Amino acid sequence: MSALPLGFLPVLVRREHASLAIKLLAPPVALGLATLLNLGLYLLMGRDPVAVFHAMLLEPFLSWASFSEVLLKMGPLLLIAQGLAIGFRAKVFNIGAEGQFILGAIFASAIPIWLPQATGQWIWPSMLVLGALGGALWASLTAFWRVRLNANEILVSLMLALVAAQVLNYLLLGPWKDPAGFNFPQSVMFQYDAMVPILIPGTRVNVSLLIACALSLAAWLFMQRSFAGYKLQVGGLAPRAAAYAGFNEGRAIWISFLIGGFAAGLAGAAEVAGPLGQLQRSISTGYGYAAIIVAYLGGLHPIGIIFSALLMAALYIGGDNAMVSANLPVAAVRVFQGSLLLAYLVAIAFVRYRLEWRHAAQGSAP
Amino acid sequence: MTAPLLSLRGISKSYGQIHANRDIDLDVAPRSIHAILGENGAGKSTLMKLIYGVEQPDAGSATWKGEPLALASPADARRKGIGMVFQHFSLFETLTVVENIRLVVPGAKSDLAQGIRKLGRDFGLEVDPLAHVHSLSVGERQRVEIIRCLMTRPELLILDEPTSVLPPQSVDKLFETLRRLRDGGVSILFISHKLEEIRAVCDRATILRGGRITGHVDPRDHDAHDLARMMIGRDMPQPMPAVAHSGGEKRLEIVGLDHRPDDPFAVTLSDISLTVRAGEILGIAGISGNGQSELAALISGETVLPREKSERIFMMGKDVGVLDAAARRRLGFAFVPEERLGRGAVPEMSLVLNSLLTAHPSGLLKRGLVDTPRAKAFTEECIRQYDVRTPGSETEAGALSGGNLQKFIVGREIMLSPKLLFVAQPTWGVDIGAAAAIRRRLVALRNKGMGILVISEELEELFELCDSIQVIHQGRLSPPLVTRDTRPEEIGRYMIGAHTTAEKVPA
Structure with missing residues (x-):
């Protein structure tokens, strides 16, 4: 054994008990860390970090017009993240919410595309329901293979997300292409009754945000108070205790995926029946992946996720602002998201462990 | 008296409101086996953690071979020559025995494997160096822990309830090991609840109660009753005598069960048959790693039989082989598993x-x-x-x-008032006062008509509790032996397989 001066290196020591204060502190610290890191990066790129900071993190909150756009973006992120967090608590890793989101959009679009003349207030609710079912159906493919063949759910769900993107491409380039759309890969514009009603007049914020908030409440009730949620958490924390108590592991996987798929599908449906008004390729902007960050940044807790969804939505809008006003590249938002997740993972490590500076050891190792 | 190897003065440690150790003075002489006695929560484990550098004391000082000792970590302690075997094991389950040992002991794998086999032979700690830890039983894992410690050649070896998982033959062997280690110059700190053991092997005993020291004695000068009183501060409760019973209805019946687990390292069970009736306690004896955990999982429903193997396991008269754990519980079954953390509790x-x-x-x-x-x-x-x-x-x-x-x-399990209660290692790690209370409770429940199945590696416990005993050896179960007509030596022969093969098997 070489005699490295190990005594001078700090050591990670597991905390006996992580206090609530430090748990609450971790996300804001991660945000601060990621912000500093990115501002440094912008400085290296020769941009004015103050201007970027202003455009990216303050502007979304400074005008009602941009804040309403934040709320609009928050809806799908909140929905998907709440669904995913339930599975993550059970240690069922649904990484393919993006695919379930796309399938939700496709299923919802089927109604206005096949029945373009239909009218009535039944259309948009049916689209949301159909979209949610579509997402759940896509998620159940992964659940089935995981339970049946023990196929890794991370890989299966992720690959199915790529498949879903191709299904969307096929539909938009083939059977569902708008005949009068100059060959653009997009569907017809939906009729008025296929649109989710606007919640706040003068903005694009629609009723789906309200639905997302209601489902957040339901998620809180499910995870903190219900026995079914408790069973999922036991399965995540101590799988052998779950087996001992007779909590069915396969059922936990199914529930996790169905809830995650349902929420992501609903978000997809609300996207085409909301701000877009048609099915197009650009619906897939990475909400399904960003929601993973949202779920973890919110501590996998339904209340925390509301805040982290708001933050992530502001980041999207702020990133768009910064592209225009501070001349940032398109990738800047993705880089920020990635560094945010990284900073959070570092912060969470310090929630569970504390750093200890050991005195230098007297002798060398035996 | 010679200068002590390790000396503690005024050591205190608190966790929030709880004073785990208060003003502890302790001297460990060189070449001695020193017992630390105390009930659960008396602060024994905390004290050992302080000595081993896992935790740092709030107050007090320590000297090691006459020099001040401040330990920052277990690695530090090991460098000084202090080794410890924990009650809760710290082994990586996905690694093999030799890989686990290689984490603390440098050397080539093959040399280490040899060393492990040699220590196993010398000290009766047989374990396959190439086996994965997850496939080992609790008893075998403890053997690995002890071997790992011995390989770092410590001068002070701390053993936290080392005998609790060993069969009687191995306990004697372990004591022989400890004596040989002592004679070779190693001091041993020995934590145990078993007073007879302490009297048999220890030179000194320090008794803890409520975080304080209540006495330093020579255990050979006091009988077990005296020691117990010092430990719990009152007289030891007497176990309730078992009353005779008449044959009740069958609560659990296993008929000719064969089972080959998916895990290649697990024990294959063959031709298992047993019956637990209402108002009866059946004990299963055996050295750990002979199929107890596999059998327990089959009874609890954590392992479910394939559909074609019907009519093998019956509970309250129902065929339960394909039912999961929850469904079996609904029939009135309750179970206390061997592992508490992560299985019996989250x-x-x-x-x-x-x-x-x-x-x-x-x-x-x-x-x-x-x-x-x-x-x-x-x-x-x-x-x-x-x-x-x-x-x-x-x-x-x-x-x-x-x-x-x-x-x-x-x-928790008793409060469910089950018809059939299955307890694996009912008193492992529990202090004598509480252990006696648990045993008394089990006997009282039996007298009220509960059917109880107990798996234990402590023969005295089985003899105290059970109406009849069956012994498991290499996945096979002996016929039931009525406890009051059976001598421990006979059970011992079944435990090492001498009864069935009629030849001496080295244990």
Whole structure:
């Protein structure tokens, strides 16, 4: 054994008990860390970090017009993240919410595309329901293979997300292409009754945000108070205790995926029946992946996720602002998201462990 | 008296409100086997953690071979020559035995494997160096822990309840090992509840109660009764004599069960037959790693039989082979598993939420939601009745000492008033006062007509509790032996397989 001066290196020591204060502190610290890191990066790129900071993190909150756009973006992120967090608590890793989101959009679009003349207030609710079912159906493919063949759910769900993107491409380039759309890969514009009603007049914020908030409440009730949620958490924390108590592991996987798929599908449906008004390729902007960050940044807790969804939505809008006003590249938002997740993972490590500076050891190792 | 090897003065340690150790003075002489005696929660484990550098004391000083000692970490302690075998094992389950040992002992794999085999032969600690730890039983894992410590050639070896998982033959062998180590110049700190053992092997004994030292004695000058009184501060409760019973209905019946587990390292069970009747306690004896855990999982429903193997396991007269654990519990079955943390309880959850794990059908739910007041009431009742030492029902299960958690789990399962109770290692790591209380409770339940199955590696316990005993050896079960007509030596012969093969098997 070489005699490295190990005594001078700090050591990670597991905390006996992580206090609530430090748990609450971790996300804001991660945000601060990621912000500093990115501002440094912008400085290296020769941009004015103050201007970027202003455009990216303050502007979304400074005008009602941009804040309403934040709320609009928050809806799908909140929905998907709440669904995913339930599975993550059970240690069922649904990484393919993006695919379930796309399938939700496709299923919802089927109604206005096949029945373009239909009218009535039944259309948009049916689209949301159909979209949610579509997402759940896509998620159940992964659940089935995981339970049946023990196929890794991370890989299966992720690959199915790529498949879903191709299904969307096929539909938009083939059977569902708008005949009068100059060959653009997009569907017809939906009729008025296929649109989710606007919640706040003068903005694009629609009723789906309200639905997302209601489902957040339901998620809180499910995870903190219900026995079914408790069973999922036991399965995540101590799988052998779950087996001992007779909590069915396969059922936990199914529930996790169905809830995650349902929420992501609903978000997809609300996207085409909301701000877009048609099915197009650009619906897939990475909400399904960003929601993973949202779920973890919110501590996998339904209340925390509301805040982290708001933050992530502001980041999207702020990133768009910064592209225009501070001349940032398109990738800047993705880089920020990635560094945010990284900073959070570092912060969470310090929630569970504390750093200890050991005195230098007297002798060398035996 | 020669200068002590290790000397502690005024050592104190608190965790929040709890004073785990208060003003401890302790001298460990060179070449001695020194016992630390005390009930659960008396602070023995904390004291050992302080000595081994896992925790740092709040106050007090220590000297090692006459020089001041300040340990920052176990690695530091090992460098100084202090080794420790924990009650809760610290082995990587996905690694093999030799790989685990290689983490602390440098050397080539093949040399280490040789060393392991040699130590195994010398000290009766046989274990396959190439086996994966996850496939080992609790007893075998402890052997690995002891071997790992011995390989670092410590001058002071701390053993936290080392005998609790060993069969009688191996306990004697271990004592022989300890004596040989002592004669070779190693001092041993020996934590145990078993007073007879301490009298048999220890030169000195220090008794702890409530975090304080209540006496330093020579254990050979006092009988077990005296030591017990010093330890618990009152007279030891007497076990309740078992009353004779008449044959009740069959609560558990296993008929000619064969089972080959998926795990290639697990023990294959063959031709298992047993019957537990109402008002009867059946014990299963055997050296750990002979199929106990596989059999336990089959009975509990954690392992479910394939559909074509019907009519092998019956509970309350129903064929339950294909039913899962929850369905078996609904028939009136309750189970205390061998591993408490992570199986019998979720370490990160509060005791209230841990009550819910198996007690949820007894009115702790309301329309699918957790009925928190009732769950809390259930938990507090369990804490009170079973003398669980804890700051409260919101404490995380992982924060309880091993014995207290066991009391909680046993209490929780008994409070379900099952028709059939299955307890694996009922008193492992539990202090004698509480262990006697648990045994008394089991006998009382039997007298009220409960059918009880006990798996234990402690023969005295089985003889105290059981109406009849069956011995498991290499996945086979002996015929039932009526306890009062059987001598421990006979059970011992079954345990090492001498009875069936009629030839001497080296144990």
